[in-house]
Amino acid sequence: MSAEPAPFIKPEGLLAHWQGHRRLTRRVIDAFPDEQLFIFSVSGMRPFGELTMEILTMAAPMVEGAASGDWKSPRGREPRPKREMLRLWDESTEQLHALWPQIPPQRFLEPLTAFGQYTDTLRNLILYVIDNEIHHRGQGYVYLRALGIDPPAFYDRS
Amino acid sequence: MSAEPAPFIKPEGLLAHWQGHRRLTRRVIDAFPDEQLFIFSVSGMRPFGELTMEILTMAAPMVEGAASGDWKSPRGREPRPKREMLRLWDESTEQLHALWPQIPPQRFLEPLTAFGQYTDTLRNLILYVIDNEIHHRGQGYVYLRALGIDPPAFYDRS
Numbered sequence: 001m002s003a004e005p006a007p008f009i010k011p012e013g014l015l016a017h018w019q020g021h022r023r024l025t026r027r028v029i030d031a032f033p034d035e036q037l038f039i040f041s042v043s044g045m046r047p048f049g050e051l052t053m054e055i056l057t058m059a060a061p062m063v064e065g066a067a068s069g070d071w072k073s074p075r076g077r078e079p080r081p082k083r084e085m086l087r088l089w090d091e092s093t094e095q096l097h098a099l100w101p102q103i104p105p106q107r108f109l110e111p112l113t114a115f116g117q118y119t120d121t122l123r124n125l126i127l128y129v130i131d132n133e134i135h136h137r138g139q140g141y142v143y144l145r146a147l148g149i150d151p152p153a154f155y156d157r158s
Numbered sequence: 159m160s161a162e163p164a165p166f167i168k169p170e171g172l173l174a175h176w177q178g179h180r181r182l183t184r185r186v187i188d189a190f191p192d193e194q195l196f197i198f199s200v201s202g203m204r205p206f207g208e209l210t211m212e213i214l215t216m217a218a219p220m221v222e223g224a225a226s227g228d229w230k231s232p233r234g235r236e237p238r239p240k241r242e243m244l245r246l247w248d249e250s251t252e253q254l255h256a257l258w259p260q261i262p263p264q265r266f267l268e269p270l271t272a273f274g275q276y277t278d279t280l281r282n283l284i285l286y287v288i289d290n291e292i293h294h295r296g297q298g299y300v301y302l303r304a305l306g307i308d309p310p311a312f313y314d315r316s
Contacts, residue, residue: 006263007165008172009281017285042200043303105164123167127175128313131292135312138296145201154293155286 011108015100018130019093020157025055025133026089027152028140029082038079040143048143049085051136053077056088058129060095062114066122067102071115169266173258176288177251178315183213183291184247185310186298187240196237198301206301207243209294211235214246216287218253220272224280225260229273 009017029037029052038049057074065071108123118125141151167175187195187210196207215232223229238246266281276283299309
């Protein structure tokens with residue numbers, strides 16, 4: 001019997017949880033009409049395409065930096081067609097699957113500086129990226145409703 | 159050296175993370191004009207007061223059920239003044255602090271049925287409650303913008 005108390009969640013469980021959220025976010029991207037993705041918003045907020053580009057520039061680059069110590073400058077956030085957004089999303093999903101197991105488990109509890117400017121434990125940095133995705137996706141739900149489109153079910157992460 | 163790999167997060171870390179989110183959600187509740195909390199919404203969605211009541215009926219009752227096995231029927235979700243919402247919120251925060259340490263750590267990985275109907279590991283049930291709060295709070299940010307009010311900073315959990 002280990003002297004350590006049981007964890008709330010282990011690294012592989014957290015990745016599975018995150019990928020479930022990412023499957024839902026992909027459905028939200030796909031629910032937008034292509035011509036509205038980088039245009040429509042409510043009250044001058046950023047359109048959902050811009051929010052999605054923010055998520056893309058945070059997720060895989062964070063995990064790549066954590067795994068390798070190589071912090072790449074995030075790519076541009078210019079508008080692009082929905083099919084290209086979904087392609088980038090799927091590419092990012094594969095990168096997370098490949099890179100996550102390369103992070104030594106003890107590193108999650110260590111402080112580091114991400115992208116040369118954000119200093120915290122890796123765990124908190126990754127939770128921030130996931131929470132930010134959920135936060136902006138919730139905003140996307142309002143945009144979809146305002147467009148008269150039913151968003152996908154929040155509880156479905158399949 | 160333990161044979162177990164390092165956790166991503168331990169129970170006490172998860173509670174601290176959740177309470178940080180709850181401090182932000184409290185500021186979002188407080189940012190709404192009292193007379194709009196249960197009235198204003200975008201495109202027929204539920205007003206933020208109703209979303210807040212949903213969060214209140216999920217959070218402390220889930221942790222109480224997990225700690226004690228006693229699943230209380232959630233209280234009503236009727237509209238009430240903002241000061242009463244904030245009082246319920248603070249009461250709920252204290253309950254989480256008191257009840258969380260009473261959950262045996264290994265229970266987080268065990269399946270259970272919450273409120274007689276939701277069966278999953280306790281860990282996933284709790285993550286759902288937190289994620290649902292972040293999701294609806296993100297919608298509250300859009301409502302605030304639509305009301306011409308600047309929402310609190312997402313990154314500030316103090």
